[in-house]
Amino acid sequence: MTDDSALDSFIDKWRARWPEWAVAEAFVPKEQRAVALAWAALLQELTDAAWGGTDPRPGEAKLGWWAEELQGWAQGARRHPLGAALQRRPAPWVVLAAALPALRDSRERPRDREEAFAALAPVAEAVAAVEAALFAAPDDAAAPAAIGAGLLHARLATSGEAAAPLSVLARAQAGEGATIWAAELLQYWPRRAAVSRPRALWAELAASRLRRGDAARPLPAWSALRAAWRGARRSPGAGA
Template identity: 50%
Template sequence: MTDTTALDSFLDKWRSRWPEWRVVKVFVPEPQRRLALAWFALLQEFVDTMNVAGDPLPADAKLGWWGEELRDWSNQRSRHPLGRVLEPVRAPWFELAEALPVLVRLREPLGDANAAIQLVRPLATAIAQVESALFGSAGGEALVDSISAQWLAARLLDSVDAVLPGEGQAGPGPAYRQWSAELLGRWPPRRGAVARRLWSALARSRLQRCPGPAEGVAPLPPLRALWLGWRAASRR
């Protein structure tokens, strides 16, 4: 497999999970489109190591490998196909590597909402700092809050075994609805670069429409995705 073929397989995997992207990407400045796609594909790799089912050891080993890879990126060396796109950008890759152990802790019961937000915050901060370097935008604390909520939503939606705040008292159904509403309330819309605002809007819409964890949500119709993308890109 060539580097180009390997890279395309990672990009296609992310696009298959977010089919609305083919509609909303028109709002991303053209020079940033491939960069954004590679970056989001990388973050999806991290989501998958967080939401591992069964034996976590292979995912932990993969996470350790990614930590080494990101530290190499900080020295302008890369092995992974995504690094061909991302590594040339002088971003705080080392700091992102240092934040990856948060993913292992996010597999544990989440406790209350405040504890969950504080747990994910170092990772969200590192992601926001990388995006500032990639896309030339600054979002401040509101962007960190938005990324934190989106990351916890990925834990909620993609995992069948996430133990939610309040589940022991309320049961899984009410706990899911309460936690979903809590995340939406803590999720500032339209923060960061255009690419981040678009992905955040799609993820927020998915959480709003999903009836339960790991149940899946149909993609937005193209016209609805276009409207959502326009609103996210315009900050109105």
């Protein structure tokens, strides 16, 4: 497999979960589109490692590998195909590497919504720092909260009820945990953060899925278009 085809395979895996992006990416400046796809695919690799499977040990090992890989990116080296699109970008890869233990530890079920956001705060701050470098995102103290909400949505979409906090399970009937957690997450969804254009689109697509009652189910094309338009309007300083 060539480097290009290997890179495409990771991007295609992300697109399979987010087919709405075929519509939404038209709102991203052309010069940012390839980087946005690679960055989204990288985040998916990291979160899948943290939360996937019933045995945490393979994911912990993979996150350890990724910590070394990201540190290598900062020194001009790369092994993973996604590095072909990202490694040369002057982003704080070491900061992201340092946040991966917090991502690993976030596999533990939180007690409540506040703890769910707090557990991912170091990761969200690192992601915000990288996105500021990749996309010239505005400096906004509210950005990590918006990113944290997106991470919690990603976990809900892939893990279902296993992502729900204990406080949600305590008041849920059997099988209702994911639905109740989706509604609570949407209720407290950050809406005022100044973030990059790609992040604004991802956030609005995720929130729109929650409004429709299923974090994992893709939006119809027209709904995706409306969501992307709303996200684009809310992202300052980036013309499409």
